[in-house]
Amino acid sequence: xxxxxxxxxxxxxxxxxxxxxxxxxxxxxxxxxxxxxxxxxxxxxxxxxxxxxxxxxxxxxxxxxxxxxxxxxxxxxxxxxxxxxxxxxxxxxxxxxxxxxxxxxxxxxxxxxxxxxxxxxxxxxxxxxxxxxxxxxxxxxxxxxxxxxxxxxxxxxxxxxxxxxxxxxxxxxxxxxxxxxxxxxxxxxxxxxxxxxxxxxxxxxxxxxxxxxxxxxxxxxxxxxxxxxxxxxxxxxxxxxxxxxxxxxxxxxxxxxxxxxxxxxxxxxxxxxxxxxxxxxxxxxxxxxxxxxxxxxxxxxxxxxxxxxxxxxxxxxxxxxxx
Amino acid sequence: xxxxxxxxxxxxxxxxxxxxxxxxxxxxxxxxxxxxxxxxxxxxxxxxxxxxxxxxxxxxxxxxxxxxxxxxxxxxxxxxxxxxxxxxxxxxxxxxxxxxxxxxxxxxxxxxxxxxxxxxxxxxxxxxxxxxxxxxxxxxxxxxxxxxxxxxxxxxxxxxxxxxxxxxxxxxxxxxxxxxxxxxxxxxxxxxxxxxxxxxxxxxxxxxxxxxxxxxxxxxxxxxxxxxxxxxxxxxxxxxxxxxxxxxx
Numbered sequence: 241x242x243x244x245x246x247x248x249x250x251x252x253x254x255x256x257x258x259x260x261x262x263x264x265x266x267x268x269x270x271x272x273x274x275x276x277x278x279x280x281x282x283x284x285x286x287x288x289x290x291x292x293x294x295x296x297x298x299x300x301x302x303x304x305x306x307x308x309x310x311x312x313x314x315x316x317x318x319x320x321x322x323x324x325x326x327x328x329x330x331x332x333x334x335x336x337x338x339x340x341x342x343x344x345x346x347x348x349x350x351x352x353x354x355x356x357x358x359x360x361x362x363x364x365x366x367x368x369x370x371x372x373x374x375x376x377x378x379x380x381x382x383x384x385x386x387x388x389x390x391x392x393x394x395x396x397x398x399x400x401x402x403x404x405x406x407x408x409x410x411x412x413x414x415x416x417x418x419x420x421x422x423x424x425x426x427x428x429x430x431x432x433x434x435x436x437x438x439x440x441x442x443x444x445x446x447x448x449x450x451x452x453x454x455x456x457x458x459x460x461x462x463x464x465x466x467x468x469x470x471x472x473x474x475x476x477x478x479x480x481x482x483x484x485x486x487x488x489x490x491x492x493x494x495x496x497x498x499x500x501x502x503x504x505x506x507x508x509x510x511x512x513x514x515x516x517x518x519x520x521x522x523x524x525x526x527x528x529x530x531x532x533x534x535x536x537x538x539x540x541x542x543x544x545x546x547x548x549x550x551x552x553x554x555x556x557x558x559x560x561x562x563x
Numbered sequence: 564x565x566x567x568x569x570x571x572x573x574x575x576x577x578x579x580x581x582x583x584x585x586x587x588x589x590x591x592x593x594x595x596x597x598x599x600x601x602x603x604x605x606x607x608x609x610x611x612x613x614x615x616x617x618x619x620x621x622x623x624x625x626x627x628x629x630x631x632x633x634x635x636x637x638x639x640x641x642x643x644x645x646x647x648x649x650x651x652x653x654x655x656x657x658x659x660x661x662x663x664x665x666x667x668x669x670x671x672x673x674x675x676x677x678x679x680x681x682x683x684x685x686x687x688x689x690x691x692x693x694x695x696x697x698x699x700x701x702x703x704x705x706x707x708x709x710x711x712x713x714x715x716x717x718x719x720x721x722x723x724x725x726x727x728x729x730x731x732x733x734x735x736x737x738x739x740x741x742x743x744x745x746x747x748x749x750x751x752x753x754x755x756x757x758x759x760x761x762x763x764x765x766x767x768x769x770x771x772x773x774x775x776x777x778x779x780x781x782x783x784x785x786x787x788x789x790x791x792x793x794x795x796x797x798x799x800x801x802x803x804x805x806x807x808x809x810x811x812x
């Protein structure tokens with residue numbers, strides 16, 4: 241029986257939460273198919289690979305090298321494809337992050353196999369069937385993967401990490417030296433001084449829109465996000481107006497997010513915005529227009545002026561968290 | 564430089580999606596189709612590069628007959644000529660789409676192929692990168708800055724909370740992220756000129772690939788929420804509900 245290969249992602253030697261989620265998706269599928277989950281970790285020599293059995297890995301393969309500290313697309317793809325080649329694996333699973341969305345297609349191309357991106361569930365009961373949002377969440381596909389092997393990327397926050405007790409035996413694998421000549425090389429990763437939590441990965445997102453009236457007033461959004469330990473998001477209107485960087489944009493031409501809590505401040509709720517956040521577990525909207533479409537998807541709403549409500553809310557949350 | 568821009572015809576982002584009678588696709592009646600927004604960044608970047616270094620920009624679109632309009636939009640922006648790879652239906656498997664585009668690109672002798680980072684319909688974010696791999700070309704995806712000097716390039720790529728700086732040499736494939744540039748609007752003169760620019764149509768045969776659509780559905784309606792109150796006075800009740808009812812903190 242072919243097994244499942246999960247390609248994990250690390251940053252600065254620490255395996256990311258999204259990879260624990262990918263392992264959970266792999267574990268559930270493996271249990272349905274009756275096969276094993278193997279994890280592949282590519283990164284710097286000091287990458288911590290202990291305890292991955294507790295997230296569901298039967299075996300952990302490592303390819304660690306100073307040169308692999310940063311994401312080097314060609315080399316990572318080569319290492320992963322080398323492992324996945326040869327029929328030992330039925331499925332390769334990655335987290336649908338910036339890295340996963342770049343590496344997944346490369347592996348699929350090298351294996352000459354189908355790829356499904358950004359899936360929110362995987363089932364192995366009747367062949368491999370996945371669900372995945374399209375049109376940024378305005379519709380949902382149920383797809384049967386008829387090709388084997390296949391590559392699947394799993395949307396962050398869609399699957400919860402599991403507590404398992406698999407062996408997680410670590411085994412080193414060497415990278416093949418046969419790197420294709422046509423490579424691109426990542427020179428460095430620059431994080432801004434105030435390195436912010438990314439809106440696509442955050443468990444809590446506080447987003448602002450036109451109702452904030454001025455770029456400066458985003459301090460209110462930042463303050464509430466900080467009180468909650470969340471990330472800042474923005475509507476397309478304020479990104480297009482140049483108030484916020486596009487990396488914060490939530491919606492069909494921005495990021496699609498599924499946090500536990502999404503708070504929309506002064507966002508009316510255009511179709512393309514709702515598409516990007518409607519899978520949040522809990523949605524809160526604060527807007528002075530009681531007819532704003534955002535209230536149709538919100539679990540809790542306050543009709544009111546963001547300039548009055550948000551400072552009070554931030555204060556109350558700081559208190560609640562202290563208590 | 565000879566630059567290819569691969570573009571797609573997609574429903575406008577303001578479209579309210581309805582499911583077709585087959586339960587597996589969208590109902591296209593009344594839907595306005597546009598040039599994929601991310602492809603506009605790719606077209607703009609190609610035109611800017613051409614302005615710097617001369618050469619030719621060719622737009623390539625895999626899609627139905629009606630995608631000629633999408634190509635005309637790119638031509639109106641300033642692209643020199645268009646190629647429609649005509650296929651009535653695109654399969655779900657991005658490998659099949661990528662193979663068709665790679666086959667066309669391979670014949671063209673391009674220095675650079677630009678794509679949008681994703682199409683706002685299927686949201687795969689895969690085709691450009693697969694094409695690069697199939698052609699064994701260096702590629703960088705989701706690029707917000709691109710500099711090319713004498714066949715050598717550096718690109719800035721967005722990742723979670725940071726940017727990566729990548730260097731590579733041409734020929735190469737780059738996919739464009741929002742923020743790379745400000746796409747121009749087609750001017751009236753451009754629209755008039757576009758009508759006379761060459762547009763080749765080639766029939767392509769696509770297989771189904773390895774992904775079968777079982778069903779396309781609308782997302783479940785969110786169960787209706789409630790307005791907890793008006794103004795700042797409603798804050799305590801909201802915090803209470805978030806803490807004890809929704810249990811989010």
